[in-house]
Amino acid sequence: MWTVARPPLVRVEPGSKLAIGLNGHPLIARSVSAVAAMSSVLSTAALDKHPQSKERGITLDLGFSSFSVPLPQQLQHLSYDALQFTLVDCPGHASLIRTIIGGAQIIDMMVLVIDVTKGFQAQTAECLVVGEIAAHRMVVALNKTDLLPEVVRPKAVKKATKLIRETLAATKFAGAAVIPVSAKPSPSGIQQLQEWLVGGAVQQHADPAAAQAAAAAAARPFLFSIDHCFPLKGQGTILTGTVLQGSCQVGSTVELPALKVSKQVKSMQMFKRPVTSLTRGDRAALCVTQLNAKLLERGLAAAPGTVPTFTAAVAAVDKVRFYGGPVPGKAKYHMSIGHATVMAETTFFGLPDAPGSSQADALRLMIDALSRTSLHTPVDSFDWSQQYLYQDELHGLEGRPITTSSSSSSSNTAAAAGGAASSSSSAAVAGSDARQLRHFGPQWVLLRFDQPVTAPEDSVVIGARLDVDAAGEACRLAFYGRLAGSLGEEAQQQQLTKLQVYKPKQRQGVIARIAPDGMSAVCSGLFKRETDISIFQGARVTTGRGEQGSIEGRFGTSGKFKVQFDTPLWGVEKGQQRSAADNVLLLCYKRFVFDADKHCIRQ
Structure with a gap:
């Protein structure tokens, strides 16, 4: 077998495993130190082994580690002995946002690590956006509190906490806990952080929506997110990753859809111990044979025939609130789908104008949609029979200006009448109405990729301008959503004619x-x-x-x-x-x- 160290076995059944994402700004967050303080079992790239990572004290790759805690009193009725937490340490540097997005698809809860002396920065906002999409719950770890003089420390922590809560007020994580921590020179606040994670796990188990989503995902075809791939002499090729849905057993056949090949699973391990089967949420390694590890770094393994390849897709999307500029259509964006990032041209559209909703309704619906996305609930099917209004750009919470034919008729009629006073007055009223009336409703985008994409048909997508502001002074994530339908290359033009955008x-x-x-x-x-x-x-x-x-x-x-x-x-x-x-x-x-x-x- 391909392990040397084997920690004691802990009976961990489906539902007792939670993946925790650690995100934050590079150098500032020092999440590597926090991981080291919390972890009991280290896995692939834990405490990032990259030379620059060791030298600079930051994460450059996805790192995985875990710890287990005794089952809390509230969960004693369940059929397992411990709660297992997998820590997914994501890099914080602006140039590594692709890695952050790739890691986000496997997390259940998030720890947002913020430097108490710096507060929110551009990459903090990007990590928060990814967290809203991927995580069901979040806690803020207010890091480096040991650098504050003891005399001013309580006041500085209180001020930073207030600013953080104000920033989170209009997000899905309004009211999130803020815990002061310090990983060096001696751990401080780590115990409280672990206690919060246990409390979050209790809430997760008590949440009917989360339980229903987990049961549905467990029943779906096997899907495994691969984050590392390497050869092991005398054994084969090792694929490390996380089970997103379904189950797998030793001897099962899995497909690597990006390579269009299928392989039989020779053996499996979970945190250096052999297992015979995997279920949703398991962090594991699969051993397959006759696979060149150089052909695959990150990607998916799946039940054969369940992950399609396509060149265009329709997605239900929303604008990122922290993105400063407009999000025009007929432009190209970096589209992240799982671990892949490809360029795609966008065409935005929405439902026809229908006033009546409010900005508050739009915010509530957005947060509800984010909650469904983070729970990985099935996406609503796209209605190809509906007529949709073409949009020059994707609108945010400000809504889409309503330009009805009746208001246009009013101003045109006034202009034709020839009366100067009457004309200017009517035009002013029409213009005022056009500014005040706003449409709030769902929006979609047609994505036409520069190269074929292989991904599940309900994947989360994130559109970004990664070529802008590489220095990391502004949020580059422009919009996000989930695929609602894909278009194959051969029948793409025929399918497009069914898309009624006018x-x-x-x-x-x-x-x-x-x-x-x-x-x-x-x-x-x-x-x-x-x-x-x-x-x-x-x-x-x-x-x-x-x-x-x-x-x-x-x-x-x-x-x-x-x-x-x-x-x-x-x-x-x-x-x-x-x-x-x-x-x-x-x-x-x-x-x-x-x-x-x-x-x-x-x-």
């Missing part, structure tokens, strides 16, 4: 001459001379007074056209004069972005 269009013309009965009119201004009006035949139009009709076809050769109205136009029968505003004609329609026929319009 841009609202509006043209304005005028009524030039009304028939004596008021039921039809010759109109102009909507089309150019060379326009093929047959495309618009039958399209509905509306006058400035709200009268409706249909375009019948071209009239003459100058771009004029004829409209048949549903009812006689106002004023014609009684010989009353219609104003210029009355005779404004509006054509509102939709252009669908992915229609194969680019000349097709719909209303």
Whole structure:
């Protein structure tokens, strides 16, 4: 067997294992020291063995270690003897955010390590964003308190704690505990941190939603997140990682979907002890044969045929609140999916305008969605039959400005009326309404990847601008969400035509001459001379007074056209004069972005 040290066996059943992510800023957080103080069993890359990591005292790779505690009184009714905590030490440096994101997919709770003398920094915000997405609970470890003079230490800790809680107030972790700690020269606060983790485990077991999500994940096909891969002479290739869902036994066949190969599991270990089976949450190593370790550093192992490869996907997304700038569409972002990061072009869209929700509702729904994501609950299926509104950018909690055809009609009608005072007044009101009315609702993105991606169809995705501000002065994570549907390379264009994303269009013309009965009119201004009006035949139009009709076809050769109205136009029968505003004609329609026929319009 491929182990030399074997710690005493502890009966650890499914549900008693929790992965704890340690995140923080490099040098400042010193999470390596905290891991060393808490851990009893070290695993792959624990206390990061990288030369620079040892020299500088920071984490450059994902490090894994564990400790076990006796079962607390509240959980004595359960069928196991101890709680096992796996510590996932994530790097904090800005250039290693890909590694942080990759490690986040396997954690249940997070310890956010903050330097008491520095407070929140850009990378702290990025770690908090990742934690909101991945972790169900969080505690703040206020580190390096030993560097504060004893005289001012209580006051400084109190001030830092207050600022941290203010920052967390609008996040999923509002009210999170803040524990002052110091790992060197002698551990301080580590015991309180461990006690909080045990309390978090008790809450996790008592949470019906968490229990339901865990049971559902355990029943799904096997999925294993690989974080390290290396050869072992005389044994084969070792794949270390964490079971995300399902179960696996010695002798089972697993697929490495990125390599398109399947291998039989020869043997398994958990923290240097042999086991015969694995379940969700297990930190383990799989031994397979005839696999070149150089072909795979990080990735997935899965039940054969369960992880697809695709070149485009639809994801339900939200904007990161700490991201300072706009998130425009038709731009490329670094998309992190599991341990992979690839470039993708974005097209954002949402539900059609519907006022009524509030910013508070939007925040609540966002936090609810984050909670479901961190519990890895199944994602809602994407409705391909729904029509969606194209968005130039992804909107945050400020909402999307509503630009209805009615408000446009108001300002256009006023402009056509010719009255200076009336026109400016109406336009001001319309402009004011446009600023005040906001749409709050779900948003999606179509991602078109530069290269094929292999990932589960409900994976968490994070969009970032990692090429901007490499010095780490600002948050680079722009948006996040979960895949809702994938598009294969071969049928991508055919599938895209089913994605009903439209841009609202509006043209304005005028009524030039009304028939004596008021039921039809010759109109102009909507089309150019060379326009093929047959495309618009039958399209509905509306006058400035709200009268409706249909375009019948071209009239003459100058771009004029004829409209048949549903009812006689106002004023014609009684010989009353219609104003210029009355005779404004509006054509509102939709252009669908992915229609194969680019000349097709719909209303």
